[in-house]
Amino acid sequence: MxxxxxxxxxxxxxxxxxxxxxxxxxxxxxxxxxxxxxxxxxxxxxxxxxxxxxxxxxxxxxxxxxxxxxxxxxxxxxxxxxxxxxxxxxxDWLPRHIRKSMRDIERALVKLEHQLGRAPNEIEMAQAMNLPLAEYQTLLADARGHQLIYYEDFDNDEGQRDALDGLAADFKSDPLNDLDEDAFRRTLVHSIEHLPEREKMVMALYYNEELNLKEIGAVLGVSESRVCQLHSQAIARLRAKLSDWTQNR
Incomplete structure (x- = not known):
């Protein structure tokens, strides 16, 4: 009501x-x-x-x-x-330049994972992007990884459709919609299970236990900024996996 x-x-x-x-x-x-x-x-x-x-x-x-x-x-x-x-x-608060950086990270993740046959670590990611490790970690910290799905995609010059327009279209009357949602959830759960162990723990503490970043840092024995980096990288990995699912469904 x-x-x-x-x-x-x-x-x-x-x-x-x-x-x-x-x-x-x-x-x-x-x-x-x-x-x-x-x-x-x-x-x-x-x-x-x-x-x-x-x-x-x-x-x-x-x-x-x-x-x-x-x-x-x-x-x-x-x-x-x-x-x-x-x-x-x-x-939607994420600035355009930070969103672009996160898309660059996602693309590098996909490419490296295909090359290595496993999830790349931060050092490998920084090398692949021709960045010092500290600069790569700064990009992760700036993003703060709070959005699994971006509400709007400002860079349509890359041929990507507006995420909200796509979301709105998904809610039209369609008998396959419930099946798509089930497949989305299964893909998300599977992707989380295959995160590196520390990133998976961050996701569990943040979303399941509802701890904030400072509290997670206390559990893991690291700084709040380090938790932020791990969280952002986990989100980037998940977005890359979900992007593959969207393109292949």
Missing amino acids: PSPRALGMYRQNATDPVEERVRTHAPLVKRLAYHMIAKLPASVEVDDLIQAGLIGLMEAARNFDPAAGAQFETYASQRIRGAMLDELREA
């Missing part, structure tokens, strides 16, 4: 068609939010998507024209998804 704060935007009036549409279709917002959250980073809170979706539902309820011929649920679904995607765009 809508939150009190969200519903407070409207006066309680049982005969108001706008209020009735919001109340009737509030479960649709939750369903769409949980559908979307399955393909987003753990840092995204489902409650934030639901709150944004409720605003989209309210706008849809207020602007809906029954004479236009469309069903309200169809119209509302589009507005709800749009509001959620707008919320994600606003939350």
